[in-house]
Amino acid sequence: MEIQNQLKSLAEKITKLKDKIDTEESTKHAFVLPFINILGYDTFNPTEVIPEYTADIGLKKGEKVDYAIFQNEQPIIIIECKNWKENLDAHNSQLFRYFHASKTRFALLTNGIEYRFYTDLDASNKMDEKPFLEFNITTLKDTVIHEITKFHKSNFDIDKIVNNASSLKYTKELKKLISEQLQAPSHGFIKLFAKEVHTGIVTKRVIDEFTDLVTKAFNQTISEKVNDRLNAALNKETEKQQEDIVEVEEISKIITTEEELDSFRIVVAILRRKLPVKRIAYRDTQSYFGILLDDNNRKPLCRIHLNSSNKYIGLFEKDKGETRHLIQSIDEIYEFEKQLLQTVDYYESE
Incomplete structure (x- = not known):
């Protein structure tokens, strides 16, 4: 401003x-x-x-x-x-x-x-x-x-x-x-609170006793409120820092290999018959390499699994989960051209 x-x-x-x-x-x-x-x-x-x-x-x-x-x-x-x-x-x-x-x-x-x-x-x-x-x-x-x-x-x-x-x-x-009342509470201020908690008659002796009690109670309440807000702010900041750390650690474990990128290029070469290239995206995770329509997790086109001794391509049919197919190399992705194009049809018909 x-x-x-x-x-x-x-x-x-x-x-x-x-x-x-x-x-x-x-x-x-x-x-x-x-x-x-x-x-x-x-x-x-x-x-x-x-x-x-x-x-x-x-x-x-x-x-x-x-x-x-x-x-x-x-x-x-x-x-x-x-x-x-x-x-x-x-x-x-x-x-x-x-x-x-x-x-x-x-x-x-x-x-x-x-x-x-x-x-x-x-x-x-x-x-x-x-x-x-x-x-x-x-x-x-x-x-x-x-x-x-x-x-x-x-x-x-x-x-x-x-x-x-x-x-x-x-x-x-x-x-x-x-x-002013917090620093030096008046007789009426003390009496107001004493009447609320004291069961007997509020005498001068009671007022004298409650003068110190009311002052302490207010100071403690304010102190606790301040501490609660500070702790809440600190906890929020700590949680944010921990989330940032976790996110950095998770990202650091994900390594997109050249073989995964080559598989993405193969899928793009197949699907560009029906889709603009810009609508085909990928997201790499620790367990699989996902290829998506419109970069939307709810529209998976296929998943490539290359991180174990066996290699798979995961395909999706309408209203069904992932079905994995064993492949010897990423070149075999071309053999699933029909299924991949059919998956596009499912999403486009929706």
Whole structure:
């Protein structure tokens, strides 16, 4: 995926250059503008990406947001940038004001490394306090990249993004809550599980006892799940390697001799009266040399057995198995011309 490679290249660039970037302006030019370009917007087109976009708020005139991305002459994303060294927590209130004034549906707060996307799920035209999408560009996961691609110019659909934003927002919050509970479970969390397994009254002593038990049980469960998946992956890889080894060993035991190839040429010379040469194929095995119609195992024309002290040609009749005939040399294959041509007729009549 092209956007995935572009994001990876930008992440590598950020890691390499960030210690040389000292100002907010440098952060914008080195980190943020390339990100906007990756989303497919032309940063050199003033009708598409407007720097220092005016977002007047009531009596306050001249308020400007760092960038506004336009589509069909309407702002679709406003972007507030900070120096890459700054903590973003202290700056969302400023973006909150711009959001209301600009009438956009999406706002982005970034320091070029951390990105926080906001919308108005809780109240129309009022930016939510918490972002629905948040990521560090240097540690992107595939699931996050998938969400970023929805903001690409070629994919951008306001309704689809907003509809998905609710799921993203609450999933993020739930994951955070689960992580917190696993590290330091609350009284209510412990009580919930204690009531399910403890037969008596859940007293303070029981809660104290179950605090350690619940923590251990969750950690062990997660560890076992991870180990199960790792073992499954390792077993699958081991099985594949063993299959590859077996296949290589089996192939290495099969040696197609010149005599077998000569027998194939004889059969081709007989059957080409009724068949194009390209429809006649052979497959060599450890026990016999098979000649097939259309390279199909279910359509054997004959089998040549030359790997023992006696030599045979195996012929096939309609709805019957192989019938072997002793031959002194492969030249005697010509004597079975009629049977071979009749076998072709069986398959062709089907």
